[in-house]
Amino acid sequence: MSLRASDVVAGDGNARIFEGGYRPYRGIRLGVGHSVWALARHTIERIMGLKRPARYKVLPFLAVLIAYLPAIAFIGIVALAPPGGGRRILDFVPGPGRYYGFITAAIILFATLAAPEALCPDKRSRFLGVYLASPLNRTTYLLAKAIAVGTVLLLVTLGPPLLLLIGLALQNHGPNGFSDFMGTLGQILVAGVSLSLMFGAISLAVPSLTDRRALASAGSLLLILGSGAITGTVTFGLKGPRNVLALALNRLPFELALRIFTLPGLPTGPEREFGAHSPPLSTAVVVGASVAVTAVAAAVTWWRVVGLEVTR
Amino acid sequence: MFGGVTTVVTGVDVAKRWGSTQALNGASFSVGEGVTGLLGANGAGKTTLLGLILGLHRPDVGTLDVLGHDPWLAGSQVRAKLGYAPEHDALPPDVAAHDVVRHLAELHGLPRREATSRASDALWEVGLGEERFRPVGTMSTGQRQRVKLAQAIVHDPELVLLDEPTDGLDPTQREAMLGLIHHVGADLGMHVVLSSHLLEEVERVSNAVVILEAGRVVAGGGMAELSKADPELVVDLDRDDSDQDPASRLAATLAELGAAATASSPTRVVAVLEGPGIYDVVRDALADGGYSVRRLQRRTASLEEIYLASSGRGAAL
Structure with a gap:
């Protein structure tokens, strides 16, 4: 039925205005947990460049792609290897425990990009003051940021070995039997979360010291790679204590992952220095150092965020 | 009570020191309904007082009551009922205005669907309905100030704190912003604290004022009450x-x-x-x-x- 102007003007007096402009909000209000999740989700979107121009998406998506490429390649190799004749090729395909050795650079790169994006812009633009004027306080703010960074890091620490496990299992090249499969799955989950926690804590510590993203990324990279160079020099060059190697932040998280998969550690130095069968660091040292490094990095970040001045 | 109406914020002998700087020095005041101007020169302690009202700092001395709570002890509870627009240009430039406002609504406890709807309403209310999906960085200073106002009112707070909301605006934009502030206080049912160092704009839109001078409250009360003194x-x-x-x-x-x-x-x-x-x-x-x-x-x-x-x-x- 069409509506004519005369119908509107000469109404019977029953017309009602439904749009009353701005209205008071009478709906439910969720608690601080909702605020934490809202900030974490927003930060994840920011880190991944979602809802932002395309140039912000390039680096994070590239890092994620690099982390998944070897897994895709290995699954492809297993699929294409000739039956019975491809044993040597199949031996080359690592299990999920050894997979991290192929994506070390991608994980470190992603961690050093993600954490500065999570913390620095809020401080630089002073939007932190707006966040702290919400139901969040400094601790819950930091919790949301840590959840966000940890979650996006899972994309590269948990996703690729999981994909590899599933891909190999579907082609009968994975663990033998259901219990082995579930055991490996559990190891992947624990290792992925541990790597995410460690790299999350380490990579958040440096951005907490500065409000410049580029400086924070470079600083994090320098800390992670530099610690490896310094500890290597102390242990091998200066023949210092072997346990100092546990402070090599570019290797420690991956050493921990290997122990979770009950694999021996990576060779810890040149064979001529320590011998071909020099024992790796003990698991207790690796676990202790991992906990200590994560705790110290988290404490530094918390101390810095709690001490930030807003609305002075 | 404040001039016969409900008291929103009360401070008694509030003091706060930052290192060697005494930002607030025994400030006693009341903020009532409607729009209250917080007036003082730069460095008078206005921003520190807003921080105390938000529960971001603990007063060294004195007591503060915001909407019936101690903001330091019940910070989250108090801040859920407050809206705040900072003085500086804090909005992320590469994010659409609607996303910023919706995000702040969610932070204040609104479910996502409600936050989306309210963000549009708030941006329409401040005159940015057509511009709401533009990145904040592409907006003029006046528009960015409006976005800040929108994010402060989107969750329908009881009290809105505006820190120098006309900073950087030309006379036309300032006029429009003052009109919006008056609208928020008079028509939308929110109480407003307008922090400013500009006498004229406080006088234009406020029905009460708290005047700060070197950390002390030197005068306060309803505008009508103050202006009646010795006519x-x-x-x-x-x-x-x-x-x-x-x-x-x-x-x-x-x-x-x-x-x-x-x-x-x-x-x-x-x-x-x-x-x-x-x-x-x-x-x-x-x-x-x-x-x-x-x-x-x-x-x-x-x-x-x-x-x-x-x-x-x-x-x-």
């Missing part, structure tokens, strides 16, 4: 060749009749209104003296005069 009667006279200084003659006559009056110029007499009888005294003096009256007006003190009188300053802010 005056201004008498402008015409002069002629026979009488070049009629004001001095009238002032002397009024003094003889017991009225406090001074000649501020040869043609102007200012008499203090001390009760309704003063009108009769002035009328009779004018009639008996045969003065030619140009204007007779009851004058109330402007905010600037109140500020200057209470702070002991000789210059404007």
Whole structure:
């Protein structure tokens, strides 16, 4: 039925205005947990460049792609290897425990990009003051940021070995039997979360010291790679204590992952220095150092965020 | 109670020190309903006071009550009911205005669907309905100030804190922003604290004021109440060749009749209104003296005069 102007003007007096402009909000209000999740989700979107121009998406998506490429390649190799004749090729395909050795650079790169994006812009633009004027306080703010960074890091620490496990299992090249499969799955989950926690804590510590993203990324990279160079020099060059190697932040998280998969550690130095069968660091040292490094990095970040001045 | 209405914020002897700087020094004040101007020069302690109201800092001394709670002890609870627009340009430039406002709504506890709807409503309310999906960085200063106002009101807070909301605006934009602030306080049912160092804009939109000077509250109360203090009667006279200084003659006559009056110029007499009888005294003096009256007006003190009188300053802010 069409509506004519005369119908509107000469109404019977029953017309009602439904749009009353701005209205008071009478709906439910969720608690601080909702605020934490809202900030974490927003930060994840920011880190991944979602809802932002395309140039912000390039680096994070590239890092994620690099982390998944070897897994895709290995699954492809297993699929294409000739039956019975491809044993040597199949031996080359690592299990999920050894997979991290192929994506070390991608994980470190992603961690050093993600954490500065999570913390620095809020401080630089002073939007932190707006966040702290919400139901969040400094601790819950930091919790949301840590959840966000940890979650996006899972994309590269948990996703690729999981994909590899599933891909190999579907082609009968994975663990033998259901219990082995579930055991490996559990190891992947624990290792992925541990790597995410460690790299999350380490990579958040440096951005907490500065409000410049580029400086924070470079600083994090320098800390992670530099610690490896310094500890290597102390242990091998200066023949210092072997346990100092546990402070090599570019290797420690991956050493921990290997122990979770009950694999021996990576060779810890040149064979001529320590011998071909020099024992790796003990698991207790690796676990202790991992906990200590994560705790110290988290404490530094918390101390810095709690001490930030807003609305002075 | 504050001038017969509900008190929103109360501070008693509030002090806060930052290192060697005493930002607040025993400030006692009340903020009531409607729009309250928080007036003071730069460094007077306005932003520190807003931080204390938000529960971001703990007062060194004194007590603060915001919407019935101690903001330091019940920070999250209090801040859920507050909206805040900071002084500086804090909005992320590469994010659409609608996303920023929706995000803040969610942070204040609104479910995602409601936050999306409210963000659009709030941006329409501040006049950015058509522009709401533009990145904040592409907006003018005036538009960004409106986005800040929208994010402060999107969750329908009980109290909105606006820190220098007209900073950087040209006269037209400032006019529009003041209109919006008045609208928020008068029509949307939110109480507003407008922090500013500009007397004129506080006077324009506020129905109460708290004046800070070096960390102390030097005056506070409803605008009507403050401006009623010692109202005056201004008498402008015409002069002629026979009488070049009629004001001095009238002032002397009024003094003889017991009225406090001074000649501020040869043609102007200012008499203090001390009760309704003063009108009769002035009328009779004018009639008996045969003065030619140009204007007779009851004058109330402007905010600037109140500020200057209470702070002991000789210059404007």
